[in-house]
Amino acid sequence: MTITAPINISANISSIEPALRLVEKIRRVLGTRICQFLEEPGIVEIMLNADGTLWVERLSAEMECFGTMQPSQAESVICSVAAYHKEIVTRDNPIFEGELPLNGERFEALIPPAVSAPVFTIRLKASKVFTLAEYVKAGIMNEHQKEVIESAVLNRQNILVVGGTGTGKTTLTNAIINAIERLTPQHRLIIIEDTAEIQCSAKNANLLHSTDTVDMLRLLKATMRLRPDRILVGEVRGPEALALLKAWNTGHPGGAATVHANGARAGLIRLEQLIAESSNSPMEKLIAEAVDLIVSIVKTPDGRKIDEILSVKGFENGDYILA
Secondary structure (H helix, E strand, O other), X not given: OOOOOOOOHHHHHHHHHHHHHXXXXXXXXXXXHHHXXXXXXXXXXXXXXXXXXXXXXXOOOOOEEXXXXXXXXXXXXXXXXXXXXXXXXXXXXXXXXXXXXXXXEEEEEEOOOOOOOOEEEEEOOOOOOOOHHHHHHOOOOOHHHHHHHHHHHHOOOOEEEEEOOOOOHHHHHHHHHHXXXXXXXXXXXXXXXXXXXXXXXXXXXXXXXXXXXXXXXXXXXXXXXXXXXXXXXXXXXXXXXXXXXXXXXXXXXXXXXXXXXXXXXXHHHHHHHHHOOOOOOOOHXXXXXXXXXXXXXXXXXXXXXXXXXXXXXEEEOOEEEEO
């Protein structure tokens, strides 16, 4: 007779209860107003400044101040979120980044001495995926720009989305991924990001997230063994840029990625800077071969706009050939 050891249910419950209590504490300390914003469609970011003022940003609207928070309350929020992730924030370790354990929002926080008083930023996930057609309807892009992007998707061109802070790079990337799902549903997608911001409903897809011990470079190397048709990266901001471009160039075309830059040409220069973190060799020709299309989005007084869509034709005489 086989004897099966009993499952220690009480032990499992006891490990869950502290996490649940922390989640409830985080909700309570954040306060009703912030928790309401976390559920409100169209909210992009909630921010606490060192002077104690709280700010909120909505889609297609300027930031507005909506209240204040005491330093002790802010520090309680930050320490509780860190504790949920089994981390500790101290004067010697004053920076924390991770996910808010409510809806998976991106949470970045600092305490003294890195700042004069606690600060944090909560970046919300997109409440819905806007399609390229909806971008045209909203006046963010025109019909010709939409057709150029869709043609790039169909022809498996690699698309680089560039823009400054708060311009909506990830939201635009979600729209491009939606076009990939719609136009090439047979393709297997591998998506890599730091925090869960990209929205993907493709039937054949895997979303990979980096951690403190597994960075994006390591995930990219693992991705090559996951049989991807297309490789997409939420934001390229380190030495993984070189691995991504090599992957795009060696049998995995049709990807997309974002990079922080103020313009299409500046996006290519930014890639050069990121690649320099892992290689001393010039990589301009590799960049020109790997990146096919650059889509630049900016924030204007009238809202977000696609200001440039340029094709990369090569690199000659010390400069990129863009059209």
